Amino acid sequence: MTTNTKIVPRENGPLVVMASPILRDQSGSEIETKDVVALCRCGKSANKPFCDGAHEAAGFSSAPDHSKIRNAAVTYQGQVEGVDVTISYTPVLCSHAGECARRASGVFKPSEKPWVQPENGTLTEIMDVMAGCPSGALRISLGDQPAQHMTTGDVEITVEKNGPYHVKNVALEAEFNGMGASRTKYVLCRCGASKNKPFCDGTHYEEGWRDDQD
Ligand code: SF4
Ligand code: FES
Known part of the structure; x- marks a missing residue:
């Protein structure tokens, strides 16, 4: 992690990124940026992903709704290749990007109960999902580690197109809610509707928020 890159969420305003790292769109293309840049998080800017001041007219509130934040995590256990595997999932951190079901469809089955079935995968598959989960909603324990x-x-x-910011290895000046939230990878709300601001809680997905909406 570089020491001087950080994100400072402004109260009722944008996410200010200092010593901005490379900004990419979902396809991996670079988005031209500056050393200090303000990113929209109210969902209303006409110049997304950058802030154009629309939050003021929109009366955007950046306060999380603590009454709706469930910090709890759910754990799922199974034997995989002779190893005891425990996968822990914190729903409020999940951005519903679906990377888990894409990478290991036998293990992560959103339409079934339990939705995580570790014994149906290989260790390689499961570790690939852990690395690919952008939000830190998933954690893994092998044996008694x-x-x-x-x-x-x-x-x-x-x-993410029609979705949040995926951040890796950047310091964030914010209170971290959600059991086991990661400080090194997390997903920040861009639509303005998350209950767990500044983090995405998947509301954009439920509400069908789109980039071309203002
Ligand atoms: S954030 Fe993680 S747990 Fe949630 S859908 Fe994406 S990969 Fe799965
Ligand atoms: S981008 Fe706002 S809840 Fe996900």
Whole structure:
């Protein structure tokens, strides 16, 4: 992690990124940016992903709704290749990007109960999902090791189409809610409707928020 890159959420305003790292869109293309940049998080800017001041007219509130934040995590256990695997999932942190079901459809089955079935996968598949989960909603413990997030890659911010910011290895000046929230990878709300601001809680997905909406 670089020491001087950080994100400072402004009260009722944008996310200010200092010493901004490379900003990418979902396809991996670079978005031109500056050293200090303000990113929209009210969902209303006409110049997304950048702030154009629309939050003021919109009366945007950046306060999380603590009455709706469930900090709890759910755990799922199974034997995989002779190893006791415990996967922990904190729903409020999940951005519903679906990377888990895409990478290991036999293990992560959103339409079934339980939705996580570790014994149906290989260790390689499961570790790949842990690395690919952008939000830190998933943690893994092998045997009696402590639960961990797998954060790989560089300092980066990726703008998901019709969705949130995926952040890796950037310091964030905010209170972290959600059991086991990661400090090295997290997903920040861009639509303005999350109950767990500044983090995404998947509301954009439920409400069908789109980039071309203002
Ligand atoms: S954030 Fe993680 S747990 Fe949630 S859908 Fe994406 S990969 Fe799955
Ligand atoms: S981007 Fe706002 S809840 Fe996900």
